[in-house]
Amino acid sequence: MSKVVLISVMMACMLISSSYGKATLTCEQVTVWLTPCIPYGTLGGSVLPLCCQGVHSLNAAYKNGDDRRLTCHCVQDRAALIPLIDYTRINQIGDLCGSKCPFKVYPSTDCDKVK
Numbered sequence: 575m576s577k578v579v580l581i582s583v584m585m586a587c588m589l590i591s592s593s594y595g596k597a598t599l600t601c602e603q604v605t606v607w608l609t610p611c612i613p614y615g616t617l618g619g620s621v622l623p624l625c626c627q628g629v630h631s632l633n634a635a636y637k638n639g640d641d642r643r644l645t646c647h648c649v650q651d652r653a654a655l656i657p658l659i660d661y662t663r664i665n666q667i668g669d670l671c672g673s674k675c676p677f678k679v680y681p682s683t684d685c686d687k688v689k
Contacts, residue, residue, distance in 0.1 A: 597640040599632075601648040607632045608649065611667055616658045626671035633673050639689050642676050646685035653679060 607628030668675035677688045
């Protein structure tokens with residue numbers, strides 16, 4: 575893994591999570607589950623099995639819309655910190671892992687409108 579990716583992961587892990595209404599998830603949980611997806615999101619290649627495990631764990635953990643909105647904000651905020659992030663690849667991960675994502679993440683995504 576490149577130094578840029580490692581530094582980005584460390585920065586993402588150090589951020590303080592935000593609170594969203596009745597969310598049962600935390601941004602830290604989302605970050606832990608999705609960190610294995612960063613290499614694919616920046617470099618392409620194959621999606622790591624740990625990435626797909628994280629995607630499945632995240633989708634199983636959603637309890638309400640607040641969880642989905644928190645996740646959207648978290649992914650959006652973390653992705654903005656990662657140099658060379660490819661949003662097209664990021665949005666392919668759910669399909670590649672056989673798990674639907676309830677929203678698409680781009681810098682312009684209005685996460686407050688996620689249902």
